[in-house]
Amino acid sequence: MATTISTAPRRHFSWVWLGLTPFFLFAILFILLPSTSLFIDSFRDGQGNFTLANITGLTQSPIPESYWLSIRISAVTAIFGGILGFLLAYSRASGNLPRWLYPVTLTFAAVASNFAGVTLAFAFVNTLGRTGFVTAVLKGLGLDIYGFGFNLYSFLGLSLTYMYFQFPLMLLIMVPAIEGLKKEWREAAENLGASTFQYWLRVGFPLLLPSILATMLLLFGNAFGAYATAFALTGGRLNLITIQIGAQMRGDVLHNVNLGYAMALGMVLIMAVSLVGYTYLQRISERWLR
Secondary structure (H helix, E strand, O other): OOOOOOOOOOOOOOHHHHHHHHHHHHHHHHHHHHHHHHHHHOOEOOOOOEOOHHHHHHHOOOHHHHHHHHHHHHHHHHHHHHHHHHHHHHHHHOOOOOOOHHHHHHHHHHHHOOOOOHHHHHHHHHHHOOOOHHHHHHHHOOOOOOOOOOOOOOHHHHHHHHHHHHHHHHHHHHHHHHHOOOHHHHHHHHHOOOOHHHHHHHHHHHHHHHHHHHHHHHHHHHHHOOOHHHHHHHOOOOOOHHHHHHHHHHOOOOOOHHHHHHHHHHHHHHHHHHHHHHHHHHHHHHHHHO
């Protein structure tokens, strides 16, 4: 009787996966399990019974206004931070700056993009507060910015504070994207008679547009989840959704932990939409720049 010998390759265990173990543990312990618990507790009352009261409570004032305020300040800082960061990235990648500025700009961007929280709020109070250094200097020159209606502890002031860590993040992400544009495209455009403006209008900017929009979505999520900076700067005068959640959890005046979970779940959904949009646009950008 003839026998057949299998020629299928044997699968061997790859030890490469072992290096991903810390990542999976981190994702499970600090993302998956808390998100699952957040979802479940959003549909529970104080006694642990199932209820939809927390979800319907999201429509009660001032929760919708808090969501809308957070969305507005996140959108404003994402758009203006994105524009400023892109212009800085373009200036750096154009090659016309002094050579010593190249490492300086990236070092500043790396530090500033992670400089947030109470320390950032304190820095802005000392700089642009009512008795801040810049405020005092301008007042000595006859320009009272608070007399003209500026207020650091308002929507405008908080937006300026957020911009400090928004545009450096845009700079860090857009510099590699701009440098990823192939020189052949620029040379082909010039050979066809295109000016620098025409090249960027018809070739460079359309290719970078998905990356720009994707990074702006990332900036939106970055600002939307901020808490410590806003609370330390405004003291709760601006009812952002993160501050509302903190008030529910701390129980200073409000105290409904499960409603706080539902509010956080709404934040997670908005952040998830932003991340999905970011991932989709990044894939489009990578396909063009590959």
